[in-house]
Amino acid sequence: MTNDTPYLFYQSRNPRPFLDRGEGIYLFDESGKRYIDGSSGAMVSNIGHSNPRVLAKMKAQMDKATFGYRLHFRTHPSEDLAAKTVAMCPKGLDRVFFVSGGSEAVESAVKFARQYALATGQGGRYKVISRFPSYHGCTFGALDLTGYEPLRAPFAPMMEGMPKITAPTTYLDRDNLTEDERGIRYAELLRERIEEAGPDTVLAFLMEPVGGASTGALVAPDSYYQRTREICDEYGVLLIYDEVMTGAGRTGTFLAAEHWGITPDIVALSKGFGAGYAPLGAIVASSRLVEPVLDAGGFQHGFTYAGNPLACAAGLAVLEELEDQNIIENAAVMGALLKRRLEGLMAHFPFIGDVRGKGLLLAFELVADRGTMQPLAKELNAYTRLVEIAYDLGLIIYSRRTRGGLEGDHFLICPPLIITEPQIDELMELLEASLTRLADEIMPAASEFV
Numbered sequence: 041m042t043n044d045t046p047y048l049f050y051q052s053r054n055p056r057p058f059l060d061r062g063e064g065i066y067l068f069d070e071s072g073k074r075y076i077d078g079s080s081g082a083m084v085s086n087i088g089h090s091n092p093r094v095l096a097k098m099k100a101q102m103d104k105a106t107f108g109y110r111l112h113f114r115t116h117p118s119e120d121l122a123a124k125t126v127a128m129c130p131k132g133l134d135r136v137f138f139v140s141g142g143s144e145a146v147e148s149a150v151k152f153a154r155q156y157a158l159a160t161g162q163g164g165r166y167k168v169i170s171r172f173p174s175y176h177g178c179t180f181g182a183l184d185l186t187g188y189e190p191l192r193a194p195f196a197p198m199m200e201g202m203p204k205i206t207a208p209t210t211y212l213d214r215d216n217l218t219e220d221e222r223g224i225r226y227a228e229l230l231r232e233r234i235e236e237a238g239p240d241t242v243l244a245f246l247m248e249p250v251g252g253a254s255t256g257a258l259v260a261p262d263s264y265y266q267r268t269r270e271i272c273d274e275y276g277v278l279l280i281y282d283e284v285m286t287g288a289g290r291t292g293t294f295l296a297a298e299h300w301g302i303t304p305d306i307v308a309l310s311k312g313f314g315a316g317y318a319p320l321g322a323i324v325a326s327s328r329l330v331e332p333v334l335d336a337g338g339f340q341h342g343f344t345y346a347g348n349p350l351a352c353a354a355g356l357a358v359l360e361e362l363e364d365q366n367i368i369e370n371a372a373v374m375g376a377l378l379k380r381r382l383e384g385l386m387a388h389f390p391f392i393g394d395v396r397g398k399g400l401l402l403a404f405e406l407v408a409d410r411g412t413m414q415p416l417a418k419e420l421n422a423y424t425r426l427v428e429i430a431y432d433l434g435l436i437i438y439s440r441r442t443r444g445g446l447e448g449d450h451f452l453i454c455p456p457l458i459i460t461e462p463q464i465d466e467l468m469e470l471l472e473a474s475l476t477r478l479a480d481e482i483m484p485a486a487s488e489f490v
Contacts, residue, residue, distance in 0.1 A: 056431075062089025065456045065463055067436070075431070076467050079438035079454050083252070083285045083401065086312035087361050088456040094317055094357040101353035110138075110347040117352035124359050125324060128294045130303045135330040137323045137339065138347040142284035142310035143177030145321040146246070149306045150181055151341050153244045153278045156329045159336035162276075165243040169233050169277075171207040173254040173444050176246065176282055185246055188254045188445040203237050205229040207251065208260035211394045212413050223261030227268045234275050244278040244306075245271075249296035250398050252285040253440045256405055256450030257397030265300035278305040278329075284321070285401065288312035289362050289457055292372030292399030299398065305329060312457075315358040318351035362457075371457040374464065375399035381468050382453060389475050391416065391482070400457055405442055405450040415448040416482070423449035426478050435470035 057069035065088055067075045077085060087094070101117060108115050122136040137152070139145050150168055157165040170176065172187030184199040186192050187207070192199075208226035210219060217225065234242050245268065251258030272279040281304040286296035290312050297304055307324045314320030333339055345351065362368055379402055382395045393407030406422050408414045416422050423439040426449075430437050442448030455467060 064088045064090075065459050073434065075434050075436050076463070076470065077456060078430075078436050078467055078471070079452055080312075080456050081316060082311070082438065083290065083452065083454045084311045084314075085316040086288055086290060086457045087315045087358055087365075087367060088458045089316070091317075091357075091361060094315075094354060094361060097357040098317065098350065098354050101350050104349075106348075106350045107345075108349050109344075110342070115347065115349040115352065117349045117356055118347040121352040121356040121359070124356055125309075125322060128359065128363075129307070129324055130295065130298060132303045132326050133307060133324045134327055135325050137325075138352065139310070139321040139323070139343055140319040140345045140348075140351070141321050142308070143179045143182045144343055145284055145308035145310050145323055146177045146182040146185070146282055147179050148341060149280050149282075149308045149323045149325075150185070150244065150246070152323060152325065152329070152333065152339060153280065153306060155333050155336070155339060155341075156278070157243055159332040162240075164240050167203060167237050167242045168244045168246055168280075169203045169205060169230065169237070169242060170246045171248075172204040173207055173251075173442070174204075174248060175252055175254040176248075177284075186254075188440075190441075190445045203233055205233050207255055207258060208264050209255065209258065210261060211258075211396065214412075219261040220263040223263035223265075224267055226260065227264045227271065230268055231271050231275075234271070234277065239275050242275065242277050244280050246280045246282060248282045248286065249300075249302075250286050250291055250401050252401075253438070253452065254442075254445065256403035256440065256442055256452060257401050259396055259398055262300060265302050269302055272305075280304060280306045280308065282308050284308055284310045285312075288315070288358070289368035289371050290399055290401045290454070291397075292368065292375055294362075294368060296398065313358070314351060314355050317358060318348075318354035319345065320351045320355045365458070367457045370459075371399045374457075374459050374461070375402065377461065378402060378453065378455075378459075378464050378467075381464065385472065385475065388472075389479060391479070392475075400454055400459070402453045403450050404453070405448065415443060418447040420482050422478065422482055423451070425481065426451060426474060429477050430470065430474040433470050433474055435467065435474060437471070 060068045060070045067077050125136050126134050170185040174187040176182045176185045184202050210222040287309040310321030386392045391406050392404050393410045394405045408416050427439050438452040442450045
């Protein structure tokens with residue numbers, strides 16, 4: 041058996057080198073080449089790689105038990121992690137259900153919302169409104185709520201087709217409204233969709249408080265958050281925040297919801313919650329919702345590895361690191377610095393049309409014309425080419441297409457939350473070199489598509 045045998049069919053035709061080790065914000069391949077993990081993997085490695093305190097606590101749990109099925113035993117790691125999670129969440133989010141990943145978390149949140157409706161005599165409520173573009177996961181339920189055509193379209197005939205509203209992409213708007221007025225206008229699309237769908241049939245509204253891979257760290261105007269909360273309350277619709285990417289400190293608060301003083305009814309967590317040390321996720325909800333479901337016979341749902349003691353030991357250690365090392369505060373400070381540095385690139389690269397995000401969930405979007413925000417010709421494939429150039433130089437970044445997944449090029453810059461100012465200098469040096477090389481390639485080629 042050789043290392044180049046293609047047994048794994050999720051590898052690309054041009055596979056990456058083998059990973060050797062990780063240290064802090066850096067990864068090393070087997071040749072010894074060092075990479076800055078500028079995207080924390082897929083926005084996962086919030087506390088960096090190979091944290092010795094986390095590994096020690098995982099080892100201690102491994103020496104005791106690596107698995108105990110949740111219906112057979114209670115475990116201290118799962119109960120302690122649940123208590124720590126509740127303590128770090130806004131008041132009112134006080135019950136936790138563990139899963140193994142982000143898609144499972146979203147799926148669980150939606151199924152829990154449905155069972156709450158059934159338990160409280162609201163069986164006619166089953167529609168979940170989400171946004172376009174958006175990304176909520178790859179299971180069928182989560183994918184039906186996703187607004188990203190390349191991923192969803194092949195399976196569309198197999199899904200219900202849940203209703204969508206337009207995401208608050210105010211950076212593309214060219215009108216005379218203030219940002220607050222735009223926020224209200226986008227929020228009111230939710231009211232219109234609820235009325236159109238039939239208020240008694242709408243179960244929940246699902247949204248990413250700060251956009252992820254589908255919109256590139258999209259942040260709505262402040263007015264949007266409070267108005268959507270008010271509309272959900274008015275119609276008895278549950279508000280679900282998909283904080284799979286934003287949660288566990290990524291935006292500079294434990295939950296992104298805290299930036300706007302919002303308490304969602306249900307929150308989905310994963311990615312930075314386990315920080316890459318073990319597959320882990322959770323939904324967090326209020327006892328107000330949980331107790332009727334338990335009284336009606338319990339949550340008819342679950343996964344084999346839910347509450348796995350090893351994963352929960354890792355998650356607890358991660359949350360303790362976030363607190364003990366002031367990592368969330370560092371994310372806020374370093375995020376503000378990195379955002380300013382990214383904005384500074386706009387003076388040198390006219391094809392950077394927008395820089396956005398919160399904390400260390402940041403992105404920039406490339407355009408053909410900054411004034412109109414016309415995207416670059418999709419034939420240029422800038423969203424893949426810049427990733428390849430940066431990778432060759434030793435910088436890992438994450439890209440997707442912004443306009444429903446079909447065109448538009450954005451790049452997420454989301455390093456581990458432990459990054460320091462000198463390390464930001466390193467990252468920016470590699471990113472600027474990558475953009476310079478891309479400019480040399482795409483500027484001559486762009487004229488072919490005008």
